Amino acid sequence: MERTYEYLERLKKYIISYDKPAQIMEVCGTHTFQFFATGIRDMLPPHIKLLSGPGCPVCVTPTSYIDRVIKMLEKYPDIIITTFGDMLKVPGTNRKSLVHMKSEGKDIRVVYAPEDAVKIAEEEKRPVVFLSVGFETTIAPIAAALDLAEQASIDKFYLLLSHKLIIPALKALLSDPEAEIDGFILPGHVSAIIGKRPYEPVLRKYGKPGVITGFEGHHLIIGTATLLKLIKEGKSEVINAYPEVVRDKGNRQALSLINKYFIPTDEEWRGFGLIPQSGHALREEYRHRDAKRAFPVEVPESQDPPGCLCPEVVKGKKRPPECPHFGKGCTPLHPLGPCMVSSEGACAAYYKYRREDI
Amino acid sequence: MIEDKILLGHGAGGILTHKLINEIFLPAFGGGSPLEDLDDATLINVPSSALVSTDTFTVSPLFFPGGNIGTLAIYGTVNDIAVSTGKPLYLTVGMVIEEGFPIKELKRIVESMKKAADSVGVKIVAGDTKVVEKGKGDGIYINTTGIGAYGGLGTFSEEPIKPGDKVIISGTIGDHAATILINRENLGIDANIESDCGSVVNIVKTALSVGGVKWMRDPTRGGVGTTLNELIMGKPFGALLYEETLPIKDAVRGIAGLLGIDPLYMANEGRVLMVVEKDKAEEIVNAIRKLPEAGDSTIIGEITESTPGKVKIKTQWAERFVPMLPGEQLPRIC
Numbered sequence: 001m002e003r004t005y006e007y008l009e010r011l012k013k014y015i016i017s018y019d020k021p022a023q024i025m026e027v028c029g030t031h032t033f034q035f036f037a038t039g040i041r042d043m044l045p046p047h048i049k050l051l052s053g054p055g056c057p058v059c060v061t062p063t064s065y066i067d068r069v070i071k072m073l074e075k076y077p078d079i080i081i082t083t084f085g086d087m088l089k090v091p092g093t094n095r096k097s098l099v100h101m102k103s104e105g106k107d108i109r110v111v112y113a114p115e116d117a118v119k120i121a122e123e124e125k126r127p128v129v130f131l132s133v134g135f136e137t138t139i140a141p142i143a144a145a146l147d148l149a150e151q152a153s154i155d156k157f158y159l160l161l162s163h164k165l166i167i168p169a170l171k172a173l174l175s176d177p178e179a180e181i182d183g184f185i186l187p188g189h190v191s192a193i194i195g196k197r198p199y200e201p202v203l204r205k206y207g208k209p210g211v212i213t214g215f216e217g218h219h220l221i222i223g224t225a226t227l228l229k230l231i232k233e234g235k236s237e238v239i240n241a242y243p244e245v246v247r248d249k250g251n252r253q254a255l256s257l258i259n260k261y262f263i264p265t266d267e268e269w270r271g272f273g274l275i276p277q278s279g280h281a282l283r284e285e286y287r288h289r290d291a292k293r294a295f296p297v298e299v300p301e302s303q304d305p306p307g308c309l310c311p312e313v314v315k316g317k318k319r320p321p322e323c324p325h326f327g328k329g330c331t332p333l334h335p336l337g338p339c340m341v342s343s344e345g346a347c348a349a350y351y352k353y354r355r356e357d358i
Numbered sequence: 359m360i361e362d363k364i365l366l367g368h369g370a371g372g373i374l375t376h377k378l379i380n381e382i383f384l385p386a387f388g389g390g391s392p393l394e395d396l397d398d399a400t401l402i403n404v405p406s407s408a409l410v411s412t413d414t415f416t417v418s419p420l421f422f423p424g425g426n427i428g429t430l431a432i433y434g435t436v437n438d439i440a441v442s443t444g445k446p447l448y449l450t451v452g453m454v455i456e457e458g459f460p461i462k463e464l465k466r467i468v469e470s471m472k473k474a475a476d477s478v479g480v481k482i483v484a485g486d487t488k489v490v491e492k493g494k495g496d497g498i499y500i501n502t503t504g505i506g507a508y509g510g511l512g513t514f515s516e517e518p519i520k521p522g523d524k525v526i527i528s529g530t531i532g533d534h535a536a537t538i539l540i541n542r543e544n545l546g547i548d549a550n551i552e553s554d555c556g557s558v559v560n561i562v563k564t565a566l567s568v569g570g571v572k573w574m575r576d577p578t579r580g581g582v583g584t585t586l587n588e589l590i591m592g593k594p595f596g597a598l599l600y601e602e603t604l605p606i607k608d609a610v611r612g613i614a615g616l617l618g619i620d621p622l623y624m625a626n627e628g629r630v631l632m633v634v635e636k637d638k639a640e641e642i643v644n645a646i647r648k649l650p651e652a653g654d655s656t657i658i659g660e661i662t663e664s665t666p667g668k669v670k671i672k673t674q675w676a677e678r679f680v681p682m683l684p685g686e687q688l689p690r691i692c
Binding site: 036 | 539543583615616617618619620623670671672673674675676677678679680681682683688
């Protein structure tokens with residue numbers, strides 16, 4: 001125990017006395033929160049900057065997705081929408097959100113796991129649409145839920161897909177000539193599914209290091225120190241600093257279940273636009289579960305909230321306090337953009353910890 | 359019997375106003391007070407060193423578990439006087455009521471105000487009512503102004519605040535804000551929590567009687583984080599809170615997490631934040647813990663030499679800054 005403590009103290013000293021400027025991107029929104037909450041962000045010397053990345057699924061879901069759900073509810077009043085709570089407050093065009101639809105009497109139910117949505121579909125006679133939004137961490141249980149629905153022949157269970165895959169997003173970030181990122185704190189939970197290997201070719205290609213990191217304070221200290229050392233040595237390696245959870249090849253069972261139902265496709269991301277092969281479509285034999293096909297609607301061109309800097313924030317190009325709405329017209333209670341809604345959003349993290357100055 | 363809703367005429371000074379005063383206000387507030395004379399002004403005896411404080415209450419919703427706008431209006435002003443060592447003596451009450459407001463609810467508010475005032479031994483000596491057209495207000499707003507005897511609850515230590523002094527909170531934090539939010543924002547959660555809305559008079563009196571108290575505030579809007587910053591800003595010392603000792607109810611933590619706010623910035627309506635001499639800290643905590651309203655009081659931090667002018671919090675891993683609240687936090691919380 002004593003030795004662990006001393007080890008961490010030594011790493012803290014290494015971080016505090018690090019003498020070169022470095023821009024680190026923490027890809028995952030949970031990391032953004034934890035860097036604040038643990039105080040480790042405040043411990044960093046001023047020339048080490050943390051940039052929040054696109055790893056908040058709600059934040060990178062485009063406005064058109066919310067608009068589509070709203071149109072579906074209007075055109076097919078029979079359907080039951082099931083969703084994670086975070087999606088409820090995300091504003092669509094003209095700030096209309098699912099909260100409004102709910103208050104208009106539409107049947108929208110918050111679930112904590114995708115399989116709860118399958119249970120609802122089993123009990124109800126009406127069609128149940130699950131808002132299938134998330135990264136690999138969430139896609140795995142969604143695939144499991146779908147598997148459940150298939151095996152139990154629950155026909156009225158549909159998915160409205162907006163899956164996001166992390167590797168294509170990293171490629172998009174790094175191929176941007178304006179990107180100023182020296183290295184990545186890579187998401188522990190997503191890596192538990194995909195493993196360490198998929199990161200290696202892309203980071204090697206762009207000559208950047210990455211460290212797979214857990215979410216507790218000691219993980220952040222180990223991850224940050226390891227990454228800074230790699231940056232200093234000019235290495236573009238991927239190191240797994242969360243080996244208790246993450247394997248080189250990931251979770252094969254989860255991956256094969258995902259692969260059974262979904263196939264990569266081009267996907268629209270807020271802030272990035274269309275990223276090739278960065279999302280999912282249902283495989284042909286399961287397309288009948290695609291809510292987009294089962295409940296077609298015309299979605300007029302979506303409009304992002306005017307002045308909202310979420311599209312820049314998710315790319316790490318702007319910091320939340322640079323947005324004119326931050327903390328004024330946009331707060332977690334009355335969010336203007338998704339980065340303030342989500343419990344993983346960078347704006348919500350900055351707001352919670354009151355940071356206007358960094 | 360008077361109408362069941364407030365009409366514009368209730369504020370016009372005529373017969374309806376008199377009926378309102380005679381049937382609602384006097385039965386509650388009147389009992390032996392100078393209010394019964396219905397004069398334009400009231401003669402009161404004021405001690406040579408008197409404290410005065412005023413506050414206006416706009417909370418939404420008007421009724422919430424643990425209190426209502428009326429009790430909030432009494433305790434809010436009473437507490438401001440108390441943390442300045444004052445024994446609260448007199449209160450005035452001004453109300454702006456929206457046309458159509460149910461008389462039954464007004465009666466409920468007024469009766470609970472009377473009860474709250476009696477519990478701290480403060481007299482309501484003047485009052486006023488105005489009615490605004492429907493849609494021009496939100497039910498009812500209440501202003502209270504209080505007068506208290508300076509030093510009536512004891513005195514502060516004469517020693518200046520210095521590094522090593524301890525920071526004490528008299529109970530769990532964020533209860534009031536969490537209660538209001540859960541009842542206002544349709545969160546669809548059913549948390550068993552109520553506002554800490556209440557008097558701090560006995561807490562202040564008890565702490566001052568132990569001695570060694572250097573500074574006190576009731577951390578209402580902006581919570582412990584903001585109130586402590588107000589003390590520390592521009593000073594040659596800093597403050598360090600200990601995260602692990604902060605008394606926060608699980609329900610409050612949950613609501614705060616859900617809404618993306620930090621309990622450190624959530625309003626309290628019956629707590630005292632104090633800075634005390636290091637050697638007296640334990641004794642003060644033990645003394646006030648005997649009071650039912652301060653059973654969870656704890657030492658939550660200390661005054662530091664490092665980072666002067668700044669408030670920090672020590673987590674398990676490092677220290678993070680607890681800066682001043684930048685903009686709007688939560689409107690209509692009190």
